[in-house]
Amino acid sequence: MAAGSLIASVKEEARKNYIAVFEQDWPSWLAGIFIALLALMIFLWDAPWGIAGGYKNWGNWVLYSLGIFKDKPFAPWLHPMSLSNFGIFVGAFFSAMMSRQFKIRQAPPLEYAKGIVGGILMGIGAAFAGGCNVGGFFTATGMLSLGGIAMMVGLGGGAWIGLKYLLWELEHLPAKPLSKKDGSGPFLGINWDRVQPYIGTGVVVAVVAAFYAYATIDKTVLGGLLFFGFLIGLVMHRARFCFVRAFRCPFMTGEAEMVKVVAMSLIIYGMGSAIIKWAWIKDPMMGVYHPFFLGSLVGGLIFGVGMILAGGCASSTLWRIGEGHLKLVMTMIGFALSNALTARAIEALNLSDRLGKGIFMPEVFTWEVTIPLFIIFFVMWAFIAIWNEASEKFVIF
Amino acid sequence: MDINTIKADQTLDTRGLACPMPLLKTKKTLKGMQSSQILEVLGDDPGSKNDIPGWSGKGGNEFLGMTDTDQGYTRYFIKKG
Numbered sequence: 331m332a333a334g335s336l337i338a339s340v341k342e343e344a345r346k347n348y349i350a351v352f353e354q355d356w357p358s359w360l361a362g363i364f365i366a367l368l369a370l371m372i373f374l375w376d377a378p379w380g381i382a383g384g385y386k387n388w389g390n391w392v393l394y395s396l397g398i399f400k401d402k403p404f405a406p407w408l409h410p411m412s413l414s415n416f417g418i419f420v421g422a423f424f425s426a427m428m429s430r431q432f433k434i435r436q437a438p439p440l441e442y443a444k445g446i447v448g449g450i451l452m453g454i455g456a457a458f459a460g461g462c463n464v465g466g467f468f469t470a471t472g473m474l475s476l477g478g479i480a481m482m483v484g485l486g487g488g489a490w491i492g493l494k495y496l497l498w499e500l501e502h503l504p505a506k507p508l509s510k511k512d513g514s515g516p517f518l519g520i521n522w523d524r525v526q527p528y529i530g531t532g533v534v535v536a537v538v539a540a541f542y543a544y545a546t547i548d549k550t551v552l553g554g555l556l557f558f559g560f561l562i563g564l565v566m567h568r569a570r571f572c573f574v575r576a577f578r579c580p581f582m583t584g585e586a587e588m589v590k591v592v593a594m595s596l597i598i599y600g601m602g603s604a605i606i607k608w609a610w611i612k613d614p615m616m617g618v619y620h621p622f623f624l625g626s627l628v629g630g631l632i633f634g635v636g637m638i639l640a641g642g643c644a645s646s647t648l649w650r651i652g653e654g655h656l657k658l659v660m661t662m663i664g665f666a667l668s669n670a671l672t673a674r675a676i677e678a679l680n681l682s683d684r685l686g687k688g689i690f691m692p693e694v695f696t697w698e699v700t701i702p703l704f705i706i707f708f709v710m711w712a713f714i715a716i717w718n719e720a721s722e723k724f725v726i727f
Numbered sequence: 728m729d730i731n732t733i734k735a736d737q738t739l740d741t742r743g744l745a746c747p748m749p750l751l752k753t754k755k756t757l758k759g760m761q762s763s764q765i766l767e768v769l770g771d772d773p774g775s776k777n778d779i780p781g782w783s784g785k786g787g788n789e790f791l792g793m794t795d796t797d798q799g800y801t802r803y804f805i806k807k808g
Contacts (some may be wrong), residue, residue: 436742
């Protein structure tokens with residue numbers, strides 16, 4: 331084979347793979363596996379994965395800078411969840427750049443208002459539940475904390491209420507579509523479609539450099555969290571992975587797809603953490619503090635309404651910001667401030683005891699029963715969703 | 728069928744809206760239409776590129792196709808079943 335045609339065929343192969351990895355969406359089941367594995371790695375690397383704690387750190391900073399809070403919070407670049415959150419945003423931004431999908435996306439005024447209100451509700455809900463859809467539900471369940479199941483029930487109820495509101499809104503508040511100026515002319519005279527992948531490449535280099543920079547100041551753990559967050563953001567954006575869908579779609583379109591994916595992901599996550607905890611590789615009580623059942627249930631309910639209004643949960647808010655959605659920037663601001671304030675209020679009013687306490691499933695059911703029970707529970711959830719897809723029994727319109 | 732020759736009976740503009748509003752509005756608008764009428768949806772949320780074809784192919788409706796415009800939004804065509 332001539333050298334010229336070899337180079338041409340390598341180029342062609344590279345082009346095809348680039349399209350497969352960065353332009354075509356990944357199937358959500360693949361993302362479900364990746365996210366469970368990444369969450370387990372974060373657990374082994376440091377501590378169970380969460381998101382709301384990072385938002386709270388940001389909210390604390392704003393409130394501290396305004397002089398409302400007196401005690402100085404952790405610097406955001408030294409706070410574990412703040413760093414993994416930032417990683418998720420950067421990972422999604424990288425992915426959006428590589429797929430040339432980044433664009434500043436504006437929304438009508440009503441959508442911005444829903445973004446803020448949704449964020450505020452999620453912040454309150456997460457403060458009550460001891461975590462968001464990740465820390466309070468996904469990770470809580472994966473860590474075999476019973477509060478995760480209570481929050482799951484709350485999220486379902488909240489999604490139902492939120493969807494009822496959206497239907498009411500469609501009838502009563504007809505939104506005017508955003509009048510678009512025609513032609514997205516080149517900004518600053520640059521053809522951004524061509525430039526985006528180069529910016530993306532620069533972002534990867536910066537993230538890897540940041541990891542080594544953290545290592546040199548003896549903060550390797552923090553650098554790793556940034557990197558794991560980056561991978562999660564990449565996976566979530568590539569698959570458009572959205573926890574909200576698992577709770578919303580059964581009521582909206584009847585689709586069972588995301589219920590199946592989240593159920594499978596939780597089985598992998600839960601069984602992985604069972605191995606780690608039963609073998610005492612990590613303390614079994616790690617990540618078991620969610621207020622069962624009142625805090626988790628009520629928090630889930632409030633959070634569920636908020637995530638429907640915002641159109642994103644704690645995790646998808648981050649990756650959608652990475653794609654350029656301004657509405658979700660509003661959501662993030664509302665979430666951070668309301669979460670910091672509500673957490674402070676719960677502390678000041680001494681409510682935590684009344685909300686419930688962390689319950690470890692194997693302590694109640696024993697290890698031998700917990701494992702099959704856990705698997706059966708999530709398989710049942712998936713089967714009910716599949717049955718609902720055919721019968722549309724729970725679809726509300 | 729050439730997508731550019733499809734004549735829609737109704738057009739729904741979801742530009743500027745993000746998940747789940749485009750799909751919710753599409754479902755609602757289709758409900759008010761008659762069988763075999765065609766709905767054109769305009770949208771610019773990347774999520775819609777999976778959601779609208781995936782959902783509208785089910786439940787008796789027929790997804791006719793989609794096309795990107797130069798202005799950065801996508802046109803989707805659905806035939807009510």
